[in-house]
Amino acid sequence: xxxxxxxxxxxxxxxxxxxxxxxxxxxxxxxxxxxxxxxxxxxxxxxxxxxxxxxxxxxxxxxxxxxxxxxxxxxxxxxxxxxxxxxxxxxxxxxxxxxxxxxxxx
Numbered sequence: 001x002x003x004x005x006x007x008x009x010x011x012x013x014x015x016x017x018x019x020x021x022x023x024x025x026x027x028x029x030x031x032x033x034x035x036x037x038x039x040x041x042x043x044x045x046x047x048x049x050x051x052x053x054x055x056x057x058x059x060x061x062x063x064x065x066x067x068x069x070x071x072x073x074x075x076x077x078x079x080x081x082x083x084x085x086x087x088x089x090x091x092x093x094x095x096x097x098x099x100x101x102x103x104x105x106x
Contacts, residue, residue, distance in 0.1 A: 002026045002088060003035045006049050011040050024080045024088050025052045031088055034076040057082045060089055064100045067092050 003014055003023040014023065021037040033052025043050035056074040058067045060081040070079050071094060081090040 006035075006052075008044055008049075011035065011050070012044075015040060022076055022078050022091075024055060024078075024091060026088055029087075031055055031057070031080060031082065031086075034078055034080070036076060055080045058092070059084065064097065068097045068101075071097065 001014070001018055001020070001023060003011065003025045004027060005011070006025070015037050022034050025032045025035045033055050035050060035052050039053070040050040053076040055076070056070050056078075057080045058070055060083065067079055071077070077094055079092040080088055081092060083089050
């Protein structure tokens with residue numbers, strides 16, 4: 001699921017429909033950042049537009065170890081998976097990394 005606008009009504013609908021706290025923001029086919037539920041709520045309370053966080057990206061074909069190292073750079077706690085064609089194909093969370101590491105240790 002992607003956010004495709006910073007329009008307040010659309011963001012309220014998106015966050016109301018899904019329980020996720022963060023979504024990649026893709027406008028006109030271009031990754032613009034990450035929108036965060038808490039930032040969106042604060043911005044709306046101030047009457048402002050939310051400011052997307054910078055997105056840290058990774059190719060989905062890279063090793064999980066590579067992705068886990070990128071979390072150091074990610075302020076949002078999310079890594080956006082971007083294909084060779086520059087399309088957002090998913091996200092990786094810290095929970096995903098922990099599950100992958102646990103699966104490899106068993």
